[in-house]
Amino acid sequence: MPALAQPRPPIGQCPSCGTISTLHPLTGRCRLCRRRDRARRRWEAGDTRDTRRAEAVYGGQQLFLDGMEHKLALAMKGSRHRSRLRPTQPRSTTPPRPGPIRPLPYRQLVLFDATRELVRDGRYVELPPPPVSRLAEALEAAAIEYGPRHGWTDSLIGTARRGLRVLLALQDTPGAPIRASEAAVLSQLSRRALTVTPVLAVLASVGMLDDDRVPAIVPWFNQCASGLPHRMARELTEWFTAMREGSSRAPRLHVRTDRTVRNHLTVALPFLKTWAAAGHDSLREITKDQVYAAAARARRPGQRKDIISAFRSIFRLLKARGLVFANPTTGLRGATIRGQTPLPLTVDELVTALDPAEPTRAALAALLIFHGIRPRQLRSLHLLDHRDGRLHVDGLVILLAPAVLQRLTTYLDFRCRRWPATANPHLFINVRTASRTSQATYVWVNKTLGIPASRFREDRILDEIHASGGDVRRAAELFGLTIPPLMRYLATLNHRGLGG
Numbered sequence: 001m002p003a004l005a006q007p008r009p010p011i012g013q014c015p016s017c018g019t020i021s022t023l024h025p026l027t028g029r030c031r032l033c034r035r036r037d038r039a040r041r042r043w044e045a046g047d048t049r050d051t052r053r054a055e056a057v058y059g060g061q062q063l064f065l066d067g068m069e070h071k072l073a074l075a076m077k078g079s080r081h082r083s084r085l086r087p088t089q090p091r092s093t094t095p096p097r098p099g100p101i102r103p104l105p106y107r108q109l110v111l112f113d114a115t116r117e118l119v120r121d122g123r124y125v126e127l128p129p130p131p132v133s134r135l136a137e138a139l140e141a142a143a144i145e146y147g148p149r150h151g152w153t154d155s156l157i158g159t160a161r162r163g164l165r166v167l168l169a170l171q172d173t174p175g176a177p178i179r180a181s182e183a184a185v186l187s188q189l190s191r192r193a194l195t196v197t198p199v200l201a202v203l204a205s206v207g208m209l210d211d212d213r214v215p216a217i218v219p220w221f222n223q224c225a226s227g228l229p230h231r232m233a234r235e236l237t238e239w240f241t242a243m244r245e246g247s248s249r250a251p252r253l254h255v256r257t258d259r260t261v262r263n264h265l266t267v268a269l270p271f272l273k274t275w276a277a278a279g280h281d282s283l284r285e286i287t288k289d290q291v292y293a294a295a296a297r298a299r300r301p302g303q304r305k306d307i308i309s310a311f312r313s314i315f316r317l318l319k320a321r322g323l324v325f326a327n328p329t330t331g332l333r334g335a336t337i338r339g340q341t342p343l344p345l346t347v348d349e350l351v352t353a354l355d356p357a358e359p360t361r362a363a364l365a366a367l368l369i370f371h372g373i374r375p376r377q378l379r380s381l382h383l384l385d386h387r388d389g390r391l392h393v394d395g396l397v398i399l400l401a402p403a404v405l406q407r408l409t410t411y412l413d414f415r416c417r418r419w420p421a422t423a424n425p426h427l428f429i430n431v432r433t434a435s436r437t438s439q440a441t442y443v444w445v446n447k448t449l450g451i452p453a454s455r456f457r458e459d460r461i462l463d464e465i466h467a468s469g470g471d472v473r474r475a476a477e478l479f480g481l482t483i484p485p486l487m488r489y490l491a492t493l494n495h496r497g498l499g500g
Contacts, residue, residue: 026123098145099138101206108173116170118188130168132175139164143202151422152435156198163199177210178203198435217244217258224269231282232272235324239317240265251320264310271307283318288328295332308332342458342489345451353449353456354403356410361448363411364428366404367391368453372460372479373398375453379439381427396480465489 009022014030016037021030029037118125130136140161147157163186167178170185183203186194203209221240225233243264246255271294275286291311298304312329319327353365367373377393385391389405391398400408419434426439433440446452457479464475465486470493472486 096137096140096144098141099134101135101138101142101208102175103177103208104173104175106173107176110172116185116188118166118185124189127166127169130165130174131171132168135175136165136168139168139202139206139208142206143198146202146205147198148421149423150201150435150437151419151424152198156435159194160198160202163194163196164202166194167199177208179210180213201436215258217262220262221265224265228272228276229281232276232280235283235318236272236314238321238323239314242317243313247317251317253317263306264313267306267310268314271311283315284324286315286324286328288330288332291328291332340488341492342462344462345455345459349451350459353451354407356407359407359411359414360428360430361450362407364445364449364453365456366401366407368449368456369460370401370404371398372457372464374457374480375442375445378428378445378453379426379442382425383427384425386427394480461486462489462492466493469493 009025011020012023013020014023014028014033016029016033019030021032023030024034027034118127143157143160143164146152147160152160163183166186166189167183168174170182171178180200183196183199186196186199200209200211204211221237225236228236240261242253243256243261244258247253275290280286291308294311295304295307298307308329312332315324315327315329318324350365350369354362354369356362364378367378368375371391373391373393381391381393385393386400386408389400391400415429419429422429422434424433424437426433426437428440428445430440430444442453449456461475461479461481464478465472468474470490472483472490475481475486475489476483
């Protein structure tokens with residue numbers, strides 16, 4: 001069976017009516033019995049809005065013609081937006097009312113952490129109602145208030161409400177802040193479309209979230225360090241902690257991004273494992289010749305520079321902390337890296353990217369092709385950065401070309417129609433970021449364009465160099481660069497096939 005194929009419902013004897021029919025995979029009953037029980041529960045709970053109570057005939061079943069029930073539901077008064085006004089209490093028909101939310105300052109300790117199982121033997125486990133009903137009602141009201149402000153659909157609001165009730169029912173200390181690690185249990189209910197992100201957003205907005213999530217780089221580093229000798233792993237942990245948290249003692253360090261730390265570790269770990277396999281228990285035993293040999297194994301100048309930078313960062317801190325006797329990277333220089341010759345894009349690639357049939361791609365490409373802004377600036381642009389026919393970015397004011405204005409206007413119309421209630425302030429958003437306030441990723445930008453965004457910027461800079469006859473000062477002021485990065489563009493003036 002393919003991985004994405006949905007299994008067919010089983011066929012068997014219904015335990016309620018005894019007929020041979022298709023059974024629901026979770027309840028084990030036929031469809032007519034499930035609908036009869038659901039209508040009966042609604043009627044017994046006091047839901048007077050559902051006029052289809054005729055199907056809840058005791059001792060019988062109400063038949064429906066195919067497709068007629070859906071049309072009947074659309075014609076019923078008060079049937080729309082029912083998910084938003086679903087009663088909180090079992091016998092209540094009123095929407096949840098806002099109330100005070102005061103997290104408890106204490107937490108009841110448990111003897112051991114039990115694994116939460118919400119699905120057992122292919123069936124959903126029946127959970128008790130939340131122990132603090134007022135808190136559940138207040139949190140659901142907060143979700144209803146938070147959702148429309150951030151452009152959530154009714155289904156997403158309903159998902160958040162159901163997820164909140166599940167987490168409240170599983171609390172060991174009712175009323176205490178909910179840990180983010182505890183909310184991960186909702187991933188077991190993925191078939192019911194329960195996701196963690198909207199639930200965490202609502203909890204954080206009312207101060208009920210205890211964010212104990214561990215960055216992904218920490219377990220990854222622990223896994224990598226577990227294969228090293230104890231002393232070497234301890235020394236590497238000292239460097240890892242200083243890089244991520246900063247250091248106020250020598251050598252003083254600013255907090256580095258996880259991406260920088262991961263890049264250094266990815267380069268250094270293969271050599272560290274090789275040294276450990278050779279019998280070295282500590283980085284104190286590593287000599288300059290071994291570091292030279294590691295750098296000599298680089299296949300290209302850029303890789304050699306990365307190796308030297310990674311070991312220089314590690315040994316410089318360990319030497320200052322007194323964990324190694326000498327810094328073996330002293331006097332070791334990386335190779336001079338010459339940038340690759342920038343190549344222009346073809347006319348067909350530019351025309352395809354500017355095709356107005358796809359407003360998002362056309363707007364992204366227009367800003368890159370006509371004005372050569374940086375890819376990171378595309379991601380961080382806000383709606384208010386585009387005003388009066390100008391683009392305000394990083395202290396620069398760019399007068400937009402008519403073709404760019406036309407495509408931006410088309411994209412903004414598409415954005416308004418597609419996500420009319422989104423609260424995301426960024427100019428470029430997608431399906432994922434429309435319900436959040438974060439910016440889009442590099443992957444999304446490059447995938448939407450079909451070509452890496454940096455290629456469009458290189459093409460624009462290359463065109464400017466050739467059009468101005470090699471005026472690097474003008475290009476530096478236009479694109480916010482210094483002179484050295486522009487020298488590789490200047491070298492293409494006499495290049496055969498790239499002449500202006």
